[in-house]
Amino acid sequence: MTATTGSICRSCNAPVEWRDGQNGKRVPVDVATGESHFKTCPDARQWSRQNGAQATPTSSSSTAKDRAIARMSALRSAAIYCGHRGSTDESVKSEHIFVMAERMLAWLEKGEN
Numbered sequence: 001m002t003a004t005t006g007s008i009c010r011s012c013n014a015p016v017e018w019r020d021g022q023n024g025k026r027v028p029v030d031v032a033t034g035e036s037h038f039k040t041c042p043d044a045r046q047w048s049r050q051n052g053a054q055a056t057p058t059s060s061s062s063t064a065k066d067r068a069i070a071r072m073s074a075l076r077s078a079a080i081y082c083g084h085r086g087s088t089d090e091s092v093k094s095e096h097i098f099v100m101a102e103r104m105l106a107w108l109e110k111g112e113n
């Protein structure tokens with residue numbers, strides 16, 4: 001049984017102690033009442049909603065698919081562009097497609113943030 005004193009609930013700023021719970025998970029306990037802070041925290045509802053959102057796939061995992069789509073469309077746009085340029089400019093080579101696609105992606109990702 002280990003306990004850490006001096007913690008503060010990030011939701012309601014109540015002083016809490018982290019103790020080892022029954023299932024080996026650390027649980028916050030009210031310093032004042034000795035009860036689980038999961039029960040006493042006025043923002044507990046909000047927490048469990050946040051925790052639930054973390055358990056389910058977040059938007060970050062769906063961006064992996066979005067990125068793949070973005071990569072493909074960048075590559076396709078680059079291929080079209082280089083195809084046009086290649087018909088008039090002999091210095092344009094197929095590897096330029098990838099260079100250009102990378103630049104397009106960098107530009108796209110900059111726009112997302």
Ligand SMILES: [Zn+2]
Binds near residue numbers: 009010011012040
């Ligand atoms: Zn709290």
